[in-house]
Amino acid sequence: MPELPEVETVRRGLEPVMTGHIIARADIRRPDLRFPLPARMAERLTGKRIDGLRRRSKYILADLSSGETLLIHLGMSGRMLVSGSMIGGFHHDHPTPAKHDHVVLDLDDGARVTFNDARRFGAMDLMVTAEAEMHPLLSSLGPEPFGNVFSEEYLLGRLHRRTMPIKAALLDQRLVAGLGNIYVCEVLHRAGLHPTRAAGALTPDEIGRLVPLIREVLAEAIEAGGSSLRDYRQAGGELGYFQHSFRVYDREGQGCATLGCDGTVSRIVQSGRSSFFCSSCQS
DNA sequence: ATGTGTTCCTGTCCGC
């Protein structure tokens, strides 16, 4: 679920709680999420200091003092719940572990971070920090959308002669990392591009338009604390509010938000995922 | 090499 803005929001929420603290206790409440959890996970976490929290695409990476890195992926429904933290000046007791609380990390200052994931499409793994980028889940990822590698020139090269719809291309994490269904729909709407357009048939001008719009949508969403749909919340339990800024996502039948456009938002299914768009101003 | 469909799992919502 969570796409780059939600994952970045979670990372920012966890950073002051976790960075610099030692994992006093790790409670692994079930042996597997999407994949089996790594061998001896509790022992490999216990007593280690968290030196920093990074994000790569939709993954959170916690670098540990042991020279290992904890990889966290939230899948569709994963959440990182914080309790007992003094950050913000309030102290709350830990709630009793609830349904779908799969991994519980107790830190040395009494704070607790709980990985909760109803659907269990999420994942956790441990790897040697120096080899993190070779991890199978990370090695094929495309460039970060805010990085220098991601450019109009890069996109032109990668989309050249591709017959795949631009919607599917932008969802492909090997092309650019971090976009998901919501933000691809929003980007294509802002770019005035119909989601079924063949990626390779876009003009250089249209492709050039995409790069800054991808950054714009993601930056606005991060600024808003992500989108809270259904059960997604920030690390502290707060709701993001970017969903109020959706122009097409989940707005089937509603009026197009583009100034001067009298179109209606449509929904189609492309490779099993809903695409929302305005057929008047997206072509 | 590309592109598409299926699958994992649980929860919620909507129509009958």
Add this chain to the structure above:
DNA sequence: TGCGGACAGGAACACA
């Protein structure tokens, strides 16, 4: 109120 079906933010995998 129950029941069945559609659908949900992801992405690995199998297959044409």
